[in-house]
Amino acid sequence: DLRAAWPTAVPGLHRLALDGVTLDLLVGGTPSGWLPEITARVDEFVIPEPLDAMRALSRLAAPNATLRLQAPDEQQLRTLKAAGFSWTGHPGANAESNDGGWLHADYTSRKPQPPMPLPPERRAIVIGAGVAGAAACERLAARSWQVTLIERHEEPAQEASGNRAGIFMPLLSKDDNIPTRLTRAAYLYAMRAWRRVGGLAPDGGAPVLGEQCGVLQLARDEEHAPLQREVVEAWQYPQEFVQWLDADAANAVLGAPTPYGAWLFPQGGWANPASVCRAMLAACGRRLTRIFHAEAITLRRHEAASDGDARGGGAEGEWEVVAADGRVIASAPVVVLANGAGATAIEQAGELPLYTMRGQVTHLAAEAFPKLKMVVCREAYMTPPVQGITSIGATYDRDDDRALRAESQQENLLRAEEILGPERVAAARQAALQGRVGFRTMAPDRLPLVGALPDYGAEAGKAERLRDVKRHEGLYTLLGYASRGLIWSPLAAELLACQLEGEPLPLEATLVAALDPARFVLKARRKL
CATH class of the missing domain: 3.30.9.10 (D-Amino Acid Oxidase, subunit A, domain 2)
Structure with missing residues (x-):
């Protein structure tokens, strides 16, 4: 099973879902370089050889974490002790010592990560039944959430997700920039996600109508062709991920003359977005309640009053979704806005730059x-x-x-x-x-908005970091997928589900920050 799930060897963090186990593989770079990019609470470290940045392990260590490190030297022991790890006895670097020279240490720092928060009340409302909303429902239901899906149409995938065929392919660049890294991760994760819900077939023989027939991306002009070749050669991508074809080879594949070369993405292809939505929603089973032909107009949250009663008569700490006629459609502690441009019609999201x-x-x-x-x-x-x-x-x-x-x-x-x-x-x-x-x-930067919604009505203050921006409690976004919603939606939904559950995140910290809806709040404040 592991061999079948093993990812294409391209740089990045690859999340694999095996039978009862989630495995994250980090490809490229060095372990020390990866440590700042990991967002997780680690209970146990097993390190076969010393790292250059072992002090950084303390940022990841959960309370009472343990560590095993083989054959540390004195300098490494001092670094570990300074990071908050302790042990008994005198571990030596001699491989012939007890347990092959392994150090067994406990994390006992006086400044550990805060205690794990209580498990969330696993009830959520997802607004929008396109690829963004359907993927959110599937990822939450997989974690035993009860999900209510609200859609203003009578069927899923009636707006941007309603095309007959969407194409899936990666994005390449010479500098491997943030959009390239994000799109690569989303593309590879989406194909694994579709296999998880039953796979693709071009004739209706699988839940998702689609085909990995390959994508041929032709060079725009004679200047673009050598750049295409240079990108493939510089990054030494595996053949199954991308191939550079010169003009003659591209002609043979296309069956028509083309004066320039092309990228061939053998794993790419097309998929019907509506069938993706149906497959994702079917995977939710009984944990999903569908409320279609109902439009969410207003969100209101019931907070505890000073006398302990909830204001407005609703359940304390819950959001109510209200229709145009004032009828309450649903209520839950968590609401996910996945309704595209319709989100900005809701007051709390009205200032999003979509x-x-x-x-x-x-x-x-x-x-x-x-x-x-x-x-x-x-x-x-x-x-x-x-x-x-x-x-x-x-x-x-x-x-x-x-x-x-x-x-x-x-x-x-x-x-x-x-x-x-x-x-x-x-x-x-x-x-x-x-x-x-x-x-x-x-959005203006063409990247999605994934995460907790900023509270635009809160006092601006002098926040200079994303974590300092005030948010609406329990209100999240999966928005701004531009032309890549087909591949963006599974990974974005997995990221949001991990944030809600306090699980390790499936993307590097740099990329998670690039998707945070609050990034535009900071950009606006820096201009003041």
Whole structure:
């Protein structure tokens, strides 16, 4: 089972869910370099060789943690003692001493981590039944939470998650920047998450309608082609993750002339977002209550009054979700906003810097378009036929027009012509064009907002760190997935569930901070 689950050997933190065990593997770098990036409470350290930064272990050590270290020298012993570890006897570096030279130590610092908080009351409301909300329900239900899902439509995946086919692929860059690292982690985790709920099949033979057929990302121009090659060579990625193809090799894969090279992502492909939502929600079983065709308009929290009674008549410390007619839809201690742009209509989230981009996808009958064996993209993407329909898109428009527009259809076909050539797309020009309009919700930095919602009504103060920003107790966000909601949603939901449970986080601390909704609060204050 471990061999089957073993991740692709690319840099980052990889979370594997095995039978009753969660295993995090850190690939690349050094153990000492990883220590500041780990967010966890460690009960036991087993270290086969000394680290350069053993003092940093105290940041992770839970009360009464233990440590085993093989053959420490005197300097390392002094470092451990300064970090708050103690032991009896005199451990030696001689491998022939008792227990092969292993040191057995206990963490007895007078400044340990605070005691583990009490387990949360595992009841939550998730608002929004797209890929963000469905993944949140699945990850919480897997931890025995009772979840109420509120959706304003009659079915899941009716807004941004309603496209026939979304593509999944990583993002590459020469400097391996934060968006690249986040997207790589999300892409790999999403594929494991889909396997966990039953897997993908292009013909309905699995819960998720989709296929790992590969993605061919063509170079934009002659300047971009050598950059593509340099990125692959510099990072020495495994062949199963990405391959660089020169123009001739790309031509052979595409089946059409292309003057430049391409990245080939063999593990990538397409998936139907609605089927992902259905699979995630089905995995929740009886722990999920669905309330559809109900729109959350107002959130109100009942706090304890000075006489001990809860204000407003509700349960103390719970959020109530109120509809437009004043009816209370549901109540729970935790609310997760996963409803895209609709979140900003709720007062507590009204100042989040979210905006939408219109995206129109063109749908063509399979016989009217060249049959592709994999996803192809450059300035646009084209999918293999999905239930007899090829998807081409999507536009990026700064307006809120929900109607299909002829000019947007022609824009998509023009991009297809630039990739495949006018002759191969000529039949599509004569075909009846259908399509779909959706709206991507995104933040100014194009990264999601995952975590506790800042309290914009609180006194600003002089907070300079994320942990100092005041938050709404029990109110969280899974928002701003832009064009990558299909792969972002599983990892973001896992991250939020771990934050709620006090579990080790599935991402490096630097990346978690990059997703924190409060990052915009700090940016705004720094401008003052």
